[in-house]
Amino acid sequence: MTMNHLFFMLTGLLMLLSFAPKKEIYQVLSQHPHDVEKILPYISTVKKAGRLWLVEIHQDLPVQWRGLFRPTSQRVLHHSIAPRTKNLQAPLPLIKEFTQRVRASSIRADVEKLCSFKTRATGTLENQQAVEMMEHFFKSLGLTTRRQCFRSNACNVIAEREGKSPQAILLMAHIDSVGKKFAGADDNASGVAVLMEVARAVRDYDNQHTLRFFITNGEEQGLTGARYYVDSLKRSGEIKDILLAINMDMVGYNSNGFVELETDGKFQSLALWFSQLVTTYTKLNSKITLGAWGSDHVPFINADIPSLLTIEDWSTKTPCYHAECDLPNTLNYDYAAEIGKLNVAAMISRDRSGVGF
Numbered sequence: 001m002t003m004n005h006l007f008f009m010l011t012g013l014l015m016l017l018s019f020a021p022k023k024e025i026y027q028v029l030s031q032h033p034h035d036v037e038k039i040l041p042y043i044s045t046v047k048k049a050g051r052l053w054l055v056e057i058h059q060d061l062p063v064q065w066r067g068l069f070r071p072t073s074q075r076v077l078h079h080s081i082a083p084r085t086k087n088l089q090a091p092l093p094l095i096k097e098f099t100q101r102v103r104a105s106s107i108r109a110d111v112e113k114l115c116s117f118k119t120r121a122t123g124t125l126e127n128q129q130a131v132e133m134m135e136h137f138f139k140s141l142g143l144t145t146r147r148q149c150f151r152s153n154a155c156n157v158i159a160e161r162e163g164k165s166p167q168a169i170l171l172m173a174h175i176d177s178v179g180k181k182f183a184g185a186d187d188n189a190s191g192v193a194v195l196m197e198v199a200r201a202v203r204d205y206d207n208q209h210t211l212r213f214f215i216t217n218g219e220e221q222g223l224t225g226a227r228y229y230v231d232s233l234k235r236s237g238e239i240k241d242i243l244l245a246i247n248m249d250m251v252g253y254n255s256n257g258f259v260e261l262e263t264d265g266k267f268q269s270l271a272l273w274f275s276q277l278v279t280t281y282t283k284l285n286s287k288i289t290l291g292a293w294g295s296d297h298v299p300f301i302n303a304d305i306p307s308l309l310t311i312e313d314w315s316t317k318t319p320c321y322h323a324e325c326d327l328p329n330t331l332n333y334d335y336a337a338e339i340g341k342l343n344v345a346a347m348i349s350r351d352r353s354g355v356g357f
């Protein structure tokens with residue numbers, strides 16, 4: 001074969017490749033074990049990194065499961081370890097003072113309390129009792145507290161301390177579980193317990209903006225409570241007053257010291273801002289995922305509200321995800337407390353700065 005032959009063969013091959021139709025890549029939008037089991041025979045993984053899972057779909061994928069995927073075109077998708085920025089500002093003494101109030105032992109006690117309900121599945125009597133417990137808790141802190149029911153047996157709880165401005169900084173966690181007996185410790189008693197501890201920690205902080213604590217319900221049934229709340233804010237026009245909405249879902253199982261920060265590409269600067277707070281105010285490192293899915297921050301992001309999920313490192317997440325073994329004694333409470341410190345720092349930092357994202 002001459003060099004000319006080789007040249008023409010290679011050029012032909014390249015032309016063929018460039019004209020071959022490109023296969024669409026999809027992002028997987030549910031990693032619940034029962035969904036994964038269903039879809040696994042019909043997909044080929046292109047990339048799996050942290051919360052980000054990209055696949056090609058085989059043609060024989062049953063049509064009713066298409067909703068578990070989203071085409072990746074026109075969307076910024078990304079996963080990486082966040083750099084530990086050099087020459088960071090020293091921690092502000094005021095913020096440090098409030099972060100230091102977060103106690104692992106109180107988080108543990110609240111996780112145990114939440115898991116003493118036989119179930120927290122949405123619509124059950126026990127779920128409603130857990131909602132009542134949250135109302136009592138917030139009232140005991142002197143917060144203005146209300147429940148918002150999206151069904152007769154399913155309610156969110158919204159508690160706040162008004163600031164001088166109606167604009168609000170919101171911290172949320174879902175109280176419902178998938179319903180395994182006395183379980184749901186990591187998913188998501190951990191998020192609720194850390195939220196309670198943050199509310200205690202900032203109890204006598206002199207807030208400029210409204211600090212709002214939002215207990216969502218029906219998360220495991222398609223983010224029902226959070227969607228309902230965001231729709232109600234859109235109808236009343238109050239949606240424009242949400243400056244920042246932070247979500248905590250599964251913040252208790254970890255041994256590598258990483259927290260994953262997840263939002264969409266349009267709020268990349270928010271993720272970077274959070275990663276700096278991680279470095280300044282906690283012992284943790286962070287990973288950033290752009291391409292939000294699968295928890296209550298999604299309806300806020302879709303409404304263009306700066307919103308971010310703080311979650312345990314997804315590549316080493318609890319082996320008891322949605323299983324009976326998701327029990328309080330499997331959690332790392334010092335780790336959960338670090339995420340509490342992070343979100344105390346985030347709420348106060350946002351409250352004191354004029355920064356937008």
Ligand SMILES: [Zn+2]
Binds near residue numbers: 174187188219249250
């Ligand atoms: Zn969850």
